[in-house]
Amino acid sequence: MTLLSYAKAMNRALADALAADPAVCVFGEDVGAGLAGLTLGLQQRFGAERVVDTPLSEQAFTSAGVGAALSGMRPVIELQIPSLLFLVFEQLANQAHKFSLMTGGQARVPLTVVVPGSGSRSGWAGQHSDQPYGLFAHVGIKTLVPATPTDAYGLLSSAIADDDPVVLFAPAGALGVREDVTAPLGPVPLGVARTHRAGTDVTVVAVGHLVHQALAVAEELAGEASVEVLDPRTLYPLDRAALLASLERTGRLVVVDDSNRFAGFAAEVLAVAAEDGRLLAPPRRVTRPDGAVLPFALGLDRALQPGVDQLREAIRAVLK
Amino acid sequence: MSLPHLADPAGRYRAMRLIRSFEELALEWVRSGLIVGGTHPYIGQEAVAVGVCAALAPDDGLTSTHRGHGHVLAKGADPGRLLAELAGRVDGLNRGRGGSMHAADFSLGILGANGIVGAGAPIAVGAAWAAQRQGRPRVVASFFGDGALNQGVLLEALNLASIWRAPVLFVCENNGYATTLPAGAAVGGSACGRAEAFGIPAETVDGMDVEAVRAAAGRMVERARAGGGPGFLECLTYRFEAHHTMERRFRLAYRTAQEVAAWRARDPLASAAAALPSATVAAIDAEVGQLLLESAEFALASAEPDPLTAGDHLYASGLRPRSGAAL
Ligand SMILES: Cc1ncc(C[n+]2csc(CCOP(=O)(O)OP(=O)(O)O)c2C)c(N)n1
Ligand SMILES: [Mg+2]
DSSP: OOEEEHHHHHHHHHHHHHHHOTTEEEEETTTTTTTTSTTTTHHHHHOTTTEEEOOSOHHHHHHHHHHHHHTTOEEEEEOSSTTHHHHTHIIIIIIITTHHHHTTTOOOOOOEEEEEEESOOSSOOTTSOOOTHHHHHHHTOEEEOOOSHHHHHHHHHHHHHSSSOEEEEEEGGGTTOEEEOOSOOOOOOTTOOEEEEOOSSEEEEEOTTHHHHHHHHHHHTTTTOOEEEEEOSEEESOOHHHHHHHHHHHOOEEEEEEEESTTOHHHHHHHHHHHHSOOSSOOEEEEEOTTOOOOSSHHHHHHTSOOHHHHHHHHHHHHO | OOOGGGSSHHHHHHHHHHHHHHHHHHHHHHHHTSSSSOOOOOTTOHHHHHHHHTTSOTTOEEEOOSSOHHHHHHTTOOHHHHHHHHTTOTTSTTTTSSOGGGOOBGGGTBOOOOSSTTTHHHHHHHHHHHHHHTTOOOOEEEEEEGGGGGOHHHHHHHHHHHHHTOOEEEEEEEOSEETTEEHHHHOSSOHHHHHHHTTOOEEEEETTOHHHHHHHHHHHHHHHHTTOOOEEEEEEOOOSSOSSGGGGGSOOOSSOHHHHHHHHTTOHHHHHHHTSOHHHHHHHHHHHHHHHHHHHHHHHHSOOOOGGGTTTTSOTTOOOOOOTTOO
């Protein structure tokens, strides 16, 4: 039995991509030391020209990644903390994402941005605890949130191979997940959801680390209800077919999502269900509050994150 | 006019002693779990915070960094309330909402530590500009590391300060590294060269010598206050500890043991102590030790915030966010 950790799976996906394609390269801070785990050992193996330690110039090195991508490279950008995405929003939303259309299809931007450790990191407070995947999905950038080591490997591999910009969020709450890997690791296609647990009474759509929380609650409620746990894996483009097919079976929906409630990812899932799905009861969502800023003290930080109790209550509410 | 608690060498030694002992206590509290999330220790850089703040007046402002405890204490914040903040208690400077990276005390002009590298510099420029408009004789010191020299927003802030003649003292604490990246490999040109390119007078000083820092900062603060525009001070210094307490989990080889030892031999606290009678030093050490005992007691006696108040303070207007599971 080989237990593969989430962090190691991402590291391996990146190593395999670097080994397979000389166009793949990495930009980021402290990537040589591998502080975030993603690049551990890779500079030693592939050289400092391909795994490039950058100064603290996120806007410049992200757009340099765009320039390199326009010129035949497949850069992978590591951002140490999720809020750096706010800093490089212009570079991603207004440059990387728009080139293909604005050039009438002349240009492609195969750029992958990875945030190893998004969301609360317990005690990192207001500016280091954001989960801004909804912003990127809204803009239309391919947005991935793997929940398991095999999906982390597979989605990162596919992101690097994709010809468009992709942002991959590795939730801090999932980095410690380990998995007994039996099948060989391979790419996971973008835009395809995964049913972690089949059920007939209610569909729980869970994102990232919350997939594991949803599975635990589903198990706990097994005597009460048959809970289906659906992990979109790719938030944009959303696997609408999988969502609608699940609702066809269950007719009831709860979404558990670590983004902010107002105009967050869960809101979109509810909208799709309301427009096109079969719903027997009003759907529920368990999210961060509207416009959440996580306070420092641990009790306050926890109070604003989607919790097991809230999920349990939401499931019971839609089953009533 | 200058900060009374930093008016003489004994006061400056006391402030450095306080920062050092506070940071050592914080390290213990990180180890024991009283502080969650860790800290960026300021140990080794005390002469910079104290030297610069010694040149400031009570109404002057400052912006700080992720490594901010030294700046906050040097400006005069209460160590008990800072410690309570680090432990996430209601009597903390920020009522337990900010923690190490956001400690602030607006009553003392401390506009906040900051979790984003380089973010404080333009905030300092705006604060100084406002003071100018309001006819307030205020100077704002902006601390940042060598890593911040490569943030575009820092360069933009230098330019704004220059064209607006804003009373800002930019203080680059060059401790040689941004996490694991050596400044020598990261900074094209030089720190002072960047300031000079925007027409801002710049000077490099020994950041391990509190009196040298104070003298240079004093000249620049005076000029800024008199309407002469911003100044830029590069302080050559070193952090004795890890970048962040979490770093202990990694075996990193970005600094040699010899290099660390050579800088430790230039301990700014030791040289400040050597300039004072030993009885004075002993009395200060004892007094600071007692103060920290009381600070720890104060912090530990303070309650943890009620989880039901997690949405408080999000909006100055009192707007309450809708909860995440409105059933
Ligand atoms: C804009 C930004 N980039 C990256 C980080 C992550 N980070 C925090 S501190 C740090 C190094 C900062 O180095 P320096 O400015 O020299 O300050 P020092 O830590 O040496 O005091 C990094 C990369 C951040 N907080 N903000
Ligand atoms: Mg530094």
